[in-house]
Amino acid sequence: MRVLVTGGAGFIGANFVRQTLTERPDVQVTVLDKLTYAGSRGSLAGLDVELVEGDVADRDVVDPLVAQADVVVHFAAESHNDNSLNDPWPFVHTNIVGTFTVLEAVRRHGTRLHHISTDEVYGDLELDDPAKFTATTPYNPSSPYSSTKAGSDMLVRAWVRSFGVAATLSNCSNNYGPYQHIEKFIPRQITNVLDGRRPKLYGAGLNVRDWIHVADHNAAVWDIIDRGQVGRTYLIGADGEMSNKAVVELVLELLGKDPGDYDHVADRPGHDLRYAIDSRPLREELGWEPRFHDFRAGLADTIEWYRTNEAWWRPQKDAVEAKYAATGQ
Numbered sequence: 001m002r003v004l005v006t007g008g009a010g011f012i013g014a015n016f017v018r019q020t021l022t023e024r025p026d027v028q029v030t031v032l033d034k035l036t037y038a039g040s041r042g043s044l045a046g047l048d049v050e051l052v053e054g055d056v057a058d059r060d061v062v063d064p065l066v067a068q069a070d071v072v073v074h075f076a077a078e079s080h081n082d083n084s085l086n087d088p089w090p091f092v093h094t095n096i097v098g099t100f101t102v103l104e105a106v107r108r109h110g111t112r113l114h115h116i117s118t119d120e121v122y123g124d125l126e127l128d129d130p131a132k133f134t135a136t137t138p139y140n141p142s143s144p145y146s147s148t149k150a151g152s153d154m155l156v157r158a159w160v161r162s163f164g165v166a167a168t169l170s171n172c173s174n175n176y177g178p179y180q181h182i183e184k185f186i187p188r189q190i191t192n193v194l195d196g197r198r199p200k201l202y203g204a205g206l207n208v209r210d211w212i213h214v215a216d217h218n219a220a221v222w223d224i225i226d227r228g229q230v231g232r233t234y235l236i237g238a239d240g241e242m243s244n245k246a247v248v249e250l251v252l253e254l255l256g257k258d259p260g261d262y263d264h265v266a267d268r269p270g271h272d273l274r275y276a277i278d279s280r281p282l283r284e285e286l287g288w289e290p291r292f293h294d295f296r297a298g299l300a301d302t303i304e305w306y307r308t309n310e311a312w313w314r315p316q317k318d319a320v321e322a323k324y325a326a327t328g329q
């Protein structure tokens with residue numbers, strides 16, 4: 001099987017490629033990635049993959065790659081909410097125009113597509129709401145990032161219905177694990193502590209995220225490609241709800257520091273309060289189960305990865321922190 005992975009030099013995509021090559025020797029992987037600030041050749045180092053450097057919104061690049069593939073797994077996106085508040089245009093370009101470009105190519109060539117999306121398309125929940133997001137929760141995105149992901153999902157659904165494109169979709173909760181860019185919450189705090197800086201919590205830190213290990217997300221993606229129903233949306237989550245405050249305190253504790261040794265900084269404008277995924281259909285229909293049940297153990301492994309892979313993140317650290325400092329974060 002020939003798989004084209006867009007955004008395969010980013011966090012989840014690179015883990016997907018690594019996992020696929022380890023677990024599926026019959027799969028040949030080509031990565032299409034623009035190598036933006038978020039993509040890195042180093043994340044694919046030592047792997048037997050073809051890396052094509054190009055823009056997923058460029059038809060001339062995308063079309064011949066899709067023509068050669070049996071399946072396209074579309075991870076490529078601008079992915080960081082804070083960046084989308086500072087400059088939304090790349091989000092419209094990559095997330096909307098890029099997904100349109102992929103859809104037109106799979107339509108022309110009859111290629112199977114799996115579209116990767118986020119739980120943020122559903123907006124947020126109150127802290128005490130017993131409800132969780134399901135595939136029928138109305139879309140209500142809050143940020144330029146989540147609204148462009150919502151737009152991309154709508155395009156995929158329309159291309160399935162109007163043109164018979166063979167696509168599945170998944171909306172996953174917050175991922176953690178190796179190779180995550182240090183602009184994101186967990187790796188930012190880990191590398192802050194490793195670098196002798198204090199972790200930074202937005203606002204009071206009561207916001208809740210539903211954490212899942214990246215390996216569990218990617219295992220679910222393969223289950224959907226293998227056994228999912230075309231046209232369906234699957235929600236991926238591992239019942240990992242935790243407040244940001246609790247996560248920061250755990251990072252500090254696991255690194256042997258005082259759990260209170262962090263700063264409260266400016267809150268994110270429009271900050272979603274809580275996300276929570278009901279993943280029962282994925283579990284009951286496709287038999288998926290997360291392997292990383294213990295967040296503490298998964299986080300300890302992740303900390304160890306950042307400790308032993310400083311060369312991967314160190315060159316970015318000062319610039320990332322300078323950018324945050326400019327917005328009081």
Ligand code: NAD
Binds near residue numbers: 032038075076093174
């Ligand atoms: P990331 O920012 O780490 O990686 C994105 C990759 O896409 C990078 O390698 C980047 O170079 C590439 N890219 C960006 N613009 C491109 C373009 N125009 N053409 C080609 N490549 C381009 O993001 P991530 O966290 O790995 O997220 C991957 C996907 O998963 C995204 O679609 C995101 O919406 C979705 N998702 C992420 C999470 C999460 O917690 N990180 C959760 C749910 C869904």
Ligand code: TDX
Binds near residue numbers: 118119120200
């Ligand atoms: O320094 C920080 N301090 C802090 O308190 C940072 C960077 C974040 N936060 C908070 C904001 C969020 O409540 O932590 C939480 C997680 O923040 P991010 O890592 O920026 O993730 P989030 O905005 O929840 O979005 C992530 O999950 C869904 C991914 O970045 C998205 O791509 C994905 O769709």
